[in-house]
Amino acid sequence: MTRLPSLGPRGVGWVAIQGVLLVLVAAAGWSVGPAWDGMARVASAVAGVVLIVGGATLAIRGAHDLSDNLTPLPHPRDEATLIQTGVYARVRHPIYGGIVLAAIGWSLAMASIAALVMTAITWAFFTAKSMREEAWLVERFPDYPAYRARTRRLIPWIG
Numbered sequence: 072m073t074r075l076p077s078l079g080p081r082g083v084g085w086v087a088i089q090g091v092l093l094v095l096v097a098a099a100g101w102s103v104g105p106a107w108d109g110m111a112r113v114a115s116a117v118a119g120v121v122l123i124v125g126g127a128t129l130a131i132r133g134a135h136d137l138s139d140n141l142t143p144l145p146h147p148r149d150e151a152t153l154i155q156t157g158v159y160a161r162v163r164h165p166i167y168g169g170i171v172l173a174a175i176g177w178s179l180a181m182a183s184i185a186a187l188v189m190t191a192i193t194w195a196f197f198t199a200k201s202m203r204e205e206a207w208l209v210e211r212f213p214d215y216p217a218y219r220a221r222t223r224r225l226i227p228w229i230g
Contacts, residue, residue: 075203082145085200092196096174096189100181107182115179122176130169132158145204153212161227167197168225
């Protein structure tokens with residue numbers, strides 16, 4: 072059980088906060104000028120694009136592997152099944168992890184310290200949101216604790 076609030080019966084408040092944070096990450100990248108330039112800017116732009124593509128790939132693959140279980144809300148659908156294959160064999164929340172990776176990439180591509188700070192806040196938010204979601208998943212799926220014990224939370228190979 073978690074002490075994190077539900078923010079609505081299916082967690083709609085979590086989605087609203089997520090939307091605000093993603094807008095803030097994007098705005099920070101656009102509105103605050105580059106914090107570095109020269110070769111550092113070129114290198115961070117290349118790394119950023121790689122992370123954006125990797126993050127988008129992870130998130131899209133996560134959505135694909137969920138198939139009919141996909142919902143924008145953190146509370147599982149009533150008819151949902153526990154997916155432990157595909158990308159979910161490596162990471163429990165690939166969509167959240169993919170968004171975080173893409174946000175890091177955006178921050179680097181835009182050379183924005185403000186966007187990096189907002190991305191760190193967003194990563195912490197997705198960690199909390201995934202904890203709230205997992206409380207619901209444990210209630211729903213008896214196999215979830217074993218799955219959680221062997222699988223990373225947000226980003227494969229990181230945690």
